[in-house]
Amino acid sequence: MKRIVFLDYVRIFACFLVMVVHASENFYGAAGSTDMVGPQSYLASETDRLWVSVYDGFSRMSVPLFMIVSAFLLVPMKEGQNMWQFYRHRFMRILPPFLIFMVLYSTLPMLWGQIDSATSVKDLSRIWLNFPTLAGHLWFMYPLISLYLFIPIVSPWISKASAKEERFFIVLFLVSTCMPYLNRVAGEVWGQCFWNEYHMLWYFSGYLGYLVLAHYIRVHLTWSRSKRLWGGGLLMVIGALWTIYSFYCQAVPGEILSTPVIEIGWAFCTINCVLLTAGTFLIFSTIKSPSAPRWVTEMSKLSYGMYLMHIFWLGLWAALFKHNLALPTVMAIPCIAVCTFISSLIATKIISLIPGSKWVIG
Numbered sequence: 503m504k505r506i507v508f509l510d511y512v513r514i515f516a517c518f519l520v521m522v523v524h525a526s527e528n529f530y531g532a533a534g535s536t537d538m539v540g541p542q543s544y545l546a547s548e549t550d551r552l553w554v555s556v557y558d559g560f561s562r563m564s565v566p567l568f569m570i571v572s573a574f575l576l577v578p579m580k581e582g583q584n585m586w587q588f589y590r591h592r593f594m595r596i597l598p599p600f601l602i603f604m605v606l607y608s609t610l611p612m613l614w615g616q617i618d619s620a621t622s623v624k625d626l627s628r629i630w631l632n633f634p635t636l637a638g639h640l641w642f643m644y645p646l647i648s649l650y651l652f653i654p655i656v657s658p659w660i661s662k663a664s665a666k667e668e669r670f671f672i673v674l675f676l677v678s679t680c681m682p683y684l685n686r687v688a689g690e691v692w693g694q695c696f697w698n699e700y701h702m703l704w705y706f707s708g709y710l711g712y713l714v715l716a717h718y719i720r721v722h723l724t725w726s727r728s729k730r731l732w733g734g735g736l737l738m739v740i741g742a743l744w745t746i747y748s749f750y751c752q753a754v755p756g757e758i759l760s761t762p763v764i765e766i767g768w769a770f771c772t773i774n775c776v777l778l779t780a781g782t783f784l785i786f787s788t789i790k791s792p793s794a795p796r797w798v799t800e801m802s803k804l805s806y807g808m809y810l811m812h813i814f815w816l817g818l819w820a821a822l823f824k825h826n827l828a829l830p831t832v833m834a835i836p837c838i839a840v841c842t843f844i845s846s847l848i849a850t851k852i853i854s855l856i857p858g859s860k861w862v863i864g
Contacts, residue, residue: 518843519567532759542758559768607636607640674706675710675714804863815849
């Protein structure tokens, strides 16, 4: 398949934003948090409140952008390809590196005292159940795997669906992304109760909506370059402001706060995050270059390995810029993210030169 140039830029951008998110989390995790925020949050000052809201809020499009890129490329399946061929091809690329890094995150941190042997043994014994203690970023792999599992199921429908039918699905998906806010205002709705979490729009919710949205943009959206640029820009601005403010208005400095509560607008399948993601993706889709610079293509190919390993680097740079140099938050967060990105890029590139490296970094 010929490379779609703008998707390489999206991958790099999304990969960097993941690191901005995790750099920001060093500034609102309550006592006991690791390099990533835990179930409780604490903001030390109004300055932290502002810049965490801005940097982290804007960057919450990172995960959905990865989902849209995957769906844009893979949906529907190629003609003549069956379910098992699709699974073999996709999972042989992502699962070996995923499993290797699960083991690494369960063991290597013992070398610098971040976990003890008991935690390591526990993490190793639970690899088949969930991600290790210090690898919270690997949560993303499970919905990605789920999406891959579902692509052969949805492909026959989506290959025949009309634009109107896909729009109907997308509208229901958008309504489902309002559920967190609706639940906060109105309580349980549309069949929700303590014995049933599967509300009326459950099967139109979640990352499947991004899959259909990606296919709709690729196949059915006929907007001109100018309309994509201005329409996408408007959606991005509205989504960004909403996402940033949703955290800012709740994140009171000096108090222990519930992370799920103040991050209600930072969930990846909320309406504001969809607007932010879709708008940004439309802007990138206006890139019409026949080819990208070699460094862009290379960086895009390395992005999976960079994502897998970046938490190993994050703590080092967070300690330097937040504690040792004590930079102001407005400078510290981007410095941590940029240095983590560069370190991960260099390390992944070095590993890529080793024969058989695809089993480690994809």
